[in-house]
Amino acid sequence: MTNKSHLKFLSKKQLSEIKDFKYNYGFDPSNDEEDKEPKNYTRLANSFRNNLIRLESDLNSKYKLRDKSLAIPFDIDYVQITFQDQFVINKYYKDYYNNFGLEATNFYDFAKKGLFAIVDRAKFERFINSVNNFISYELEKNHNLKFSEYVKYISDFKLLRTEDILKFKLEDTGSIVYLELINLPLDDAIKQQIAKALISYLNESNIEHKHDSENDRIELINPDSHQIQLIIQNYDIIESATCSLFTTIRPGEFNTVERQFAFTVSNSDEELPIIGIIDTGISSQTALAPLIIDDASFTLAGNPLIDQAGRRTGFNYLGHGTAVAALASLGKENHRNNFQGKVTADAKLLSIKISENGTGYISEVDLLKMLYDVKKKYPEIRLFTLTTCYGIFKEQNEPFSNYTYLLDKFSYETNSLIFICTGNNLNCLNENTSYELSYFQNNHTNLSTPADSLNNFTVGAAAGNLINGPFLGISSSKEFPALYTRKGHVDLSAIFSPVKVNKNYFKPDGIEYAGDIGYYDENTLDWMDEPALTLLSARPEIGIIQEVGTSFATPLVANLAAKITKNYPLLTNESVKALIINSASTSLIPFKSDVSKLKNRVIGHGLVDDFKTLYSNENSATLILEDTIKSGKIKIYPVNFPDYLIYDDLGKKNGILKINATLCFKFLPIKNNQLSYNPIHMAFSIFKNHTAEEIMKSDEEVLSKLKSTLTWSENGRYISKPIPYSNTQKITLNVNVDDLVSEKSTFKLALHARVSDQIVGGLPENYPKEFSFSIVLSIEENLKKKTGKLYDGLQLVNELESIQNIDIDNDLETDSLNI
Structure with missing residues (x-):
C-alpha cells in the first residue's frame, strides 16, 4: 500500500450552484417563536x-x-x-x-x-x-x-x-486582578465618563494598571483588597472582577531516570514550520538547541531559553516547556528510537515564556500583546502550544472568559492555531480507588479557561504512554481517557429541550496519548513511572524524565499539525484542524449507557490518528474543499464516484464505502452574548443527486436525504431563539451500491451559512461579510479485498489535484508504535 498525497478540490470548477437559502427543513419554526x-x-x-x-x-x-x-x-x-x-x-x-x-x-x-x-x-x-x-x-x-x-x-x-461582581475571595487577592467593563451600546457616553473617573482614581491612588480599551477591560497590578472592594462598590461599569491563578505543573513524585542525551537532530538545517511554545521557556542546553530560534525577546518572566519549572531534583528543576517543545518538534520520534541515535524534526521552536516556575498570575494584556508581536516579527508562524490553564474549573455552562475571547480573536486576526490543553484534575488521585468513567459526571472535572476556545484546538489526554508492550495504567485501555483529563463544561440539556440540541457543540476536540496514573497498592492511586510518558528534561545531566498530563498530549497534536503544514504548506489552518478531527475516532473507546452522554464531552471526536491525518492511499482518499460563503447562501458541490463501484464484483453490495466529513471555519467572536459568541450558523451535509432547490424543500415535498438519519450537520431553523453554533462539525455516511446506482454515481455536498441577528446592539457594521471554510472528506473502501482503484478513480471523475508530490515517509505506519 503506497502512501499518497491528499487531494484538493478545485473549488470554482467543482462548484455547481449558489442560491439564496430557504429554511424549510426541521420542525415548524412558528412553534419556536411562541413564548x-x-x-x-x-x-x-x-x-x-x-x-x-x-x-x-x-x-x-x-x-x-x-x-x-x-x-x-x-x-x-x-x-x-x-x-x-x-x-x-x-x-x-x-x-x-x-x-x-x-x-x-x-x-x-x-x-x-x-x-x-x-x-x-x-x-x-x-x-x-x-x-x-x-x-x-x-x-x-x-x-x-x-x-x-x-x-x-x-x-x-x-x-x-x-x-x-467579585469572582474571588478578597483575602485571596493575587498580584493581578482583571476588571471586565460593562458594555452600554446605547449609553456609551455615560460609561466613558465613569471609566474616565475610575482611571483618575487609579492614577491618584498610584495603583499600577493597564487599560485595554479595545477589549473593554482594566488590569490592576498588585492592588490590595480594600481598593478592589472600593472600586466595585462605587464605579458602576464593572461586570466582573477576577483573579485567577494559572498552572502548568501538577504535584507528584516520579523516580527520575538519569541518562545522558543520546540522540541528535539530523535535519536542523532544513526549512521547517515553526511552533511557538507558550510556556516556561525552552532550555537551550539540551539536544533541542539546533531547533530553537535564537531569540530571547518574547518573555514575561526571565530568559525564555532557560527552563526552571517542573519538579525539583537536588538544586535544579527538571523543566516543563522543554518537554512540551520536544514533543511539539519531534513528536513520537524519540519513543520510536528509545531516545537514541538520529531523529528527524518536524518543526523548529520559538520560546514564548510566560512563567518562571509554571504557576502564578499572568498578565493577559501583556501575553496577548506579546503574541501579536510574535506574529509581527515572524508572520510565518501559524502554530502555537498553550499548556497553561487557570487552576479553577469552569462551572456548568459558564460563559466565555475574556481571556478565551482574546485568544479566539487573536487566532482569527492572525491566521494562527493554538493547541490548548484541557488542564489536569489533580483531585482524581484522592477521589478514586479505581477507574470509573462515571467520575466525569462531577462538575469539578470540567475544563479550565481558556480550553473552551472555539477557534483553537483543545486537547485532552488518553492513557497510553507510547511504549510497546503491556499497558500498565489504571484506565480500561490505553485509548481511554486518563482520569486526570478534564471534560467540556457545556451541557445544553440543562438549558434546552431534548429536541433543541447541538450535537457538535462540545470540547475537547480530541485526545492524544499522555500517560496514565497507576496503582500504588490495591486501593491507592498515585503518579507512577511505568504508565507515564518518557520526556526530555531541561537538565542535560539528567536526560529524560517520567511525567503525565494534558500538557504533553497537546504538543503531540501540534506536532501532527506541523507535519501537515510541512507536507501541505498551502492548506489553511481550518483544513489542518479539519484533517486532524476527521481522522479522530471513538471506535476503540466505548462508553456504557449510564455515561454515554458524557462521551464527546470527555474525548471529543476521539483519539487522533496520525497516519490517516497525513496520507491517503489507493483505497482511501482524503479530499479537501476550501472556499468562502456569504450569509444567506447555499453552495452545491457534486461529488462523483468511479463506475467500478457499480460494475465490479466487490464481494458485497452494502456498506462498500465509508465517508467521514468534517467542516471547520473560523469566526470573529462577539462579546457580551454567550449565545452568539459565534454568530455564524454554517451547516453542511451530503445529499442525493438533487438541485439546491430540491435540497431546500421539506421532506414531504422532496426527500433529498441519502439516509433518514443524515440531515444538515447543524440545525438552523431556530432563528429568534437559536442554539449556540459550533464551528466544527462532523458527519459519517456508509454507501451502498444501490445509492450509487439511483443517484447515477453522484452525490451532492451542500453547505449554507447565515449570520445570527440575536446580538446585543446588533451586528457590528464592520463585521465580515464572507466566511472561509474547509470541508475534509475521507472516502474509504470498506471491502475485504481492496481494489486499489479508489484514489485514482476519484481523481479522474472530479476536479481534483494532488496537493503536493510529497516525499512520503514510509517509516510512518499505522502500527509502527503498536499504540
Whole structure:
C-alpha cells in the first residue's frame, strides 16, 4: 500500500450552484417563536414579591456603602433577569429599553438570563408598577389592574451586587486582578465618563494598571483588597472582577531516570514550520538547541531559553516547556528510537515564556500583546502550544472568559492555531480507588479557561504512554481517557429541550496519548513511572524524565499539525484542524449507557490518528474543499464516484464505502452574548443527486436525504431563539451500491451559512461579510479485498489535484508504535 498525497478540490470548477437559502427543513419554526409562559402564576407572583423586597433591600445596602468623597459622575444600577425561555434579543431589546428604561448589556445561560442597566429610573418604575400589578392581580384577584405581558415571561430578577461582581475571595487577592467593563451600546457616553473617573482614581491612588480599551477591560497590578472592594462598590461599569491563578505543573513524585542525551537532530538545517511554545521557556542546553530560534525577546518572566519549572531534583528543576517543545518538534520520534541515535524534526521552536516556575498570575494584556508581536516579527508562524490553564474549573455552562475571547480573536486576526490543553484534575488521585468513567459526571472535572476556545484546538489526554508492550495504567485501555483529563463544561440539556440540541457543540476536540496514573497498592492511586510518558528534561545531566498530563498530549497534536503544514504548506489552518478531527475516532473507546452522554464531552471526536491525518492511499482518499460563503447562501458541490463501484464484483453490495466529513471555519467572536459568541450558523451535509432547490424543500415535498438519519450537520431553523453554533462539525455516511446506482454515481455536498441577528446592539457594521471554510472528506473502501482503484478513480471523475508530490515517509505506519 503506497502512501499518497491528499487531494484538493478545485473549488470554482467543482462548484455547481449558489442560491439564496430557504429554511424549510426541521420542525415548524412558528412553534419556536411562541413564548413558553409558566402555568402557575400564583407561585410566580409570590416569587416576584420576594424579588421586590430583596431588590429594595439590596439597593439600600448598596448606597450605604458608597464613598461620597469620590467624584463619580453617574450611578447606574443593574438587574439580572432570568427568563422562562430564551430572550429574543432583536425583538425585545429595544422594547425593554423604551418601555422599562432597561438596556441589555450581556446574556448568559445561552440567552435565558440577561444583565440590564437601569438607564431611565422613571421608566424603570413602570416595570416595578407592572410587577406590583401582576402580584395584586394574581394574589389579591384584583383583575382591574393592568400589567405588561412581558412580566409573565420573567421568572426571577435581582440587583447586581458586589458579591455577584467579585469572582474571588478578597483575602485571596493575587498580584493581578482583571476588571471586565460593562458594555452600554446605547449609553456609551455615560460609561466613558465613569471609566474616565475610575482611571483618575487609579492614577491618584498610584495603583499600577493597564487599560485595554479595545477589549473593554482594566488590569490592576498588585492592588490590595480594600481598593478592589472600593472600586466595585462605587464605579458602576464593572461586570466582573477576577483573579485567577494559572498552572502548568501538577504535584507528584516520579523516580527520575538519569541518562545522558543520546540522540541528535539530523535535519536542523532544513526549512521547517515553526511552533511557538507558550510556556516556561525552552532550555537551550539540551539536544533541542539546533531547533530553537535564537531569540530571547518574547518573555514575561526571565530568559525564555532557560527552563526552571517542573519538579525539583537536588538544586535544579527538571523543566516543563522543554518537554512540551520536544514533543511539539519531534513528536513520537524519540519513543520510536528509545531516545537514541538520529531523529528527524518536524518543526523548529520559538520560546514564548510566560512563567518562571509554571504557576502564578499572568498578565493577559501583556501575553496577548506579546503574541501579536510574535506574529509581527515572524508572520510565518501559524502554530502555537498553550499548556497553561487557570487552576479553577469552569462551572456548568459558564460563559466565555475574556481571556478565551482574546485568544479566539487573536487566532482569527492572525491566521494562527493554538493547541490548548484541557488542564489536569489533580483531585482524581484522592477521589478514586479505581477507574470509573462515571467520575466525569462531577462538575469539578470540567475544563479550565481558556480550553473552551472555539477557534483553537483543545486537547485532552488518553492513557497510553507510547511504549510497546503491556499497558500498565489504571484506565480500561490505553485509548481511554486518563482520569486526570478534564471534560467540556457545556451541557445544553440543562438549558434546552431534548429536541433543541447541538450535537457538535462540545470540547475537547480530541485526545492524544499522555500517560496514565497507576496503582500504588490495591486501593491507592498515585503518579507512577511505568504508565507515564518518557520526556526530555531541561537538565542535560539528567536526560529524560517520567511525567503525565494534558500538557504533553497537546504538543503531540501540534506536532501532527506541523507535519501537515510541512507536507501541505498551502492548506489553511481550518483544513489542518479539519484533517486532524476527521481522522479522530471513538471506535476503540466505548462508553456504557449510564455515561454515554458524557462521551464527546470527555474525548471529543476521539483519539487522533496520525497516519490517516497525513496520507491517503489507493483505497482511501482524503479530499479537501476550501472556499468562502456569504450569509444567506447555499453552495452545491457534486461529488462523483468511479463506475467500478457499480460494475465490479466487490464481494458485497452494502456498506462498500465509508465517508467521514468534517467542516471547520473560523469566526470573529462577539462579546457580551454567550449565545452568539459565534454568530455564524454554517451547516453542511451530503445529499442525493438533487438541485439546491430540491435540497431546500421539506421532506414531504422532496426527500433529498441519502439516509433518514443524515440531515444538515447543524440545525438552523431556530432563528429568534437559536442554539449556540459550533464551528466544527462532523458527519459519517456508509454507501451502498444501490445509492450509487439511483443517484447515477453522484452525490451532492451542500453547505449554507447565515449570520445570527440575536446580538446585543446588533451586528457590528464592520463585521465580515464572507466566511472561509474547509470541508475534509475521507472516502474509504470498506471491502475485504481492496481494489486499489479508489484514489485514482476519484481523481479522474472530479476536479481534483494532488496537493503536493510529497516525499512520503514510509517509516510512518499505522502500527509502527503498536499504540
